[in-house]
Amino acid sequence: MAMDPKKHEMPSQAPEIRAHNFSEVALGYDEETAVSEAMRCLNCKNRPCVSGCPVNISIPEFISRIKERDYEGAYSIITKSSSLPAVCGRVCPQESQCESKCTMGVRFEPVGIGRLERFVADYHNANSTEKPVAPEWNGHKVAIVGSGPSGLTCAGDLAKKGYKVSVFEALHTAGGVLVYGIPEFRLPKAIVAKEVETLKDLGVDIETNVVIGKTLTVDELFDAGYEAVFIGSGAGLPNFMNIPGEAYKGVYSANEFLTRSNLMKAYRDDPNTPIMKGGRVAVVGGGNVAMDAARTALRLGAEKVYIVYRRSMEELPARKEEVEHAIEEGIDFRLLNNPVEIIGFNDPEDPRNPKNGFVTGMRCIRMELGEPDERGRRRPVPVEGSEFELDVDTVIMAIGTSPNPLIKNTTEGLEVNRRGGIVVNEDGLTSRKAVYAGGDAVTGAATVISAMGAGKVAAKAIDEYLMN
Numbered sequence: 237m238a239m240d241p242k243k244h245e246m247p248s249q250a251p252e253i254r255a256h257n258f259s260e261v262a263l264g265y266d267e268e269t270a271v272s273e274a275m276r277c278l279n280c281k282n283r284p285c286v287s288g289c290p291v292n293i294s295i296p297e298f299i300s301r302i303k304e305r306d307y308e309g310a311y312s313i314i315t316k317s318s319s320l321p322a323v324c325g326r327v328c329p330q331e332s333q334c335e336s337k338c339t340m341g342v343r344f345e346p347v348g349i350g351r352l353e354r355f356v357a358d359y360h361n362a363n364s365t366e367k368p369v370a371p372e373w374n375g376h377k378v379a380i381v382g383s384g385p386s387g388l389t390c391a392g393d394l395a396k397k398g399y400k401v402s403v404f405e406a407l408h409t410a411g412g413v414l415v416y417g418i419p420e421f422r423l424p425k426a427i428v429a430k431e432v433e434t435l436k437d438l439g440v441d442i443e444t445n446v447v448i449g450k451t452l453t454v455d456e457l458f459d460a461g462y463e464a465v466f467i468g469s470g471a472g473l474p475n476f477m478n479i480p481g482e483a484y485k486g487v488y489s490a491n492e493f494l495t496r497s498n499l500m501k502a503y504r505d506d507p508n509t510p511i512m513k514g515g516r517v518a519v520v521g522g523g524n525v526a527m528d529a530a531r532t533a534l535r536l537g538a539e540k541v542y543i544v545y546r547r548s549m550e551e552l553p554a555r556k557e558e559v560e561h562a563i564e565e566g567i568d569f570r571l572l573n574n575p576v577e578i579i580g581f582n583d584p585e586d587p588r589n590p591k592n593g594f595v596t597g598m599r600c601i602r603m604e605l606g607e608p609d610e611r612g613r614r615r616p617v618p619v620e621g622s623e624f625e626l627d628v629d630t631v632i633m634a635i636g637t638s639p640n641p642l643i644k645n646t647t648e649g650l651e652v653n654r655r656g657g658i659v660v661n662e663d664g665l666t667s668r669k670a671v672y673a674g675g676d677a678v679t680g681a682a683t684v685i686s687a688m689g690a691g692k693v694a695a696k697a698i699d700e701y702l703m704n
Contacts, residue, residue, distance in 0.1 A: 241345060243276070248261050251565050260420070267359075278340060285338050287337055288333045288337035293317040298314050314356060318389075322354065324353060324684070325352075325355070326350075329685070334349045373400055377399070377401075377461055377463055378399050379457040380403040383411055384413050384470050385414060387412065390695045393696070394698065402443060403442045405442060411432060418528065453646050454646070469643055469677045470640075471679075474490070475635050477520070477633065479576060480577045480578065481595070482578055487630075490634035494529060496510075514537040516539060516629055517530070518632070520575055527543075533632065541566075545571050547605065548605065572603045575600050581593070581594055597626060601618045639655075639658065643658075649667055657679060660673050660678055663697035672697060
């Protein structure tokens with residue numbers, strides 16, 4: 237039988253429909269499509285795809301089970317390495333990781349590994365009623381700070397080894413960036429809740445509304461009997477450009493904007509939190525968070541949404557799939573442009589004017605690409621005399637985040653770098669004995685799967701430390 241050179245298309249909502257709802261865009265493979273896609277896998281003996289997976293899933297093995305229509309067997313293989321398969325199948329950048337190593341990709345399109353992982357996880361969640369059994373307690377207790385991807389992964393790996401694991405989450409819902417940062421149309425919150433329930437079935441205790449560094453300190457966790465602590469508190473401190481006008485009403489960080497929509501359900505008719513809807517919106521930045529913010533603003537009723545990014549399309553750091561979806565939905569990309577000032581209405585003699593203090597526009601300057609920077613990317617350079625004004629009434633800054641300094645400031649002897657990231661060794665160990673860290677709290681904002689990889693590394697190191 238001839239090998240199909242292209243991966244099977246992912247079914248999705250039509251752009252003109254999905255741009256006005258928060259339902260999931262990608263609809264997932266059906267059984268026949270999944271089996272047909274699995275047949276494209278060559279089952280290479282040297283398994284190059286596994287080397288591209290930060291959590292080392294046995295990819296050819298689980299795909300072989302799909303070929304045999306043994307979907308529960310495939311799920312069992314995946315969950316030996318990953319605690320969040322339904323999440324990873326949706327939000328991991330497989331195109332730059334496992335799929336980039338796929339042998340099929342040398343001549344043709346690589347196997348749709350992420351789409352197959354999602355199919356297996358969704359099949360299990362829809363059809364299996366069997367719950368995982370918590371193993372017998374091994375006598376050791378570990379505390380996890382943060383319930384994002386690194387914390388949940390570390391918790392899951394340790395729970396499978398018999399540890400009593402307590403996860404402390406600052407917000408009122410577990411999931412970290414998975415629930416506050418990624419929109420419903422990319423990652424339904426029911427999926428995250430299901431993954432969290434699976435960890436609870438393994439014996440993981442999750443305590444919400446606990447701010448480590450405020451409610452409890454790291455030292456107090458040790459006083460309470462925990463023998464090791466993993467810090468996976470993420471990078472929730474938003475960055476701004478420090479340009480004039482950022483204090484006007486209508487300027488959001490992407491973190492705030494997405495949290496209000498995703499976690500606080502501001503898109504509902506009777507929201508628990510206010511958010512500006514409609515009008516003309518500019519999102520500054522070019523990463524996945526910028527795409528999420530822009531597409532969320534569109535679904536909240538914006539009449540026009542711009543992506544303002546200082547480099548060209550070739551340098552956009554967002555996933556190609558997310559950029560394509562945004563373009564299909566009508567997002568206007570204003571590339572090689574950079575904001576220099578946010579303009580607002582400000583009349584101290586007319587304090588009752590409802591427009592007072594609100595954004596009315598954004599002044600930008602055109603850019604051109606100059607010499608490469610230290611990372612090899614061509615540096616954007618302003619074009620003199622090219623300033624122009626963009627007519628907007630909401631500006632969303634999506635230019636990155638930094639780790640919150642609260643844990644650093646309340647934990648004696650915890651070394652951090654100049655960007656506020658916790659310094660760790662190759663095992664995730666910090667400068668404090670028995671304190672480990674991983675994910676965005678160490679690296680700054682990065683991918684879900686890289687955070688999960690860090691959680692796995694730390695779990696292995698914690699196990700070796702406590703067992704010895």
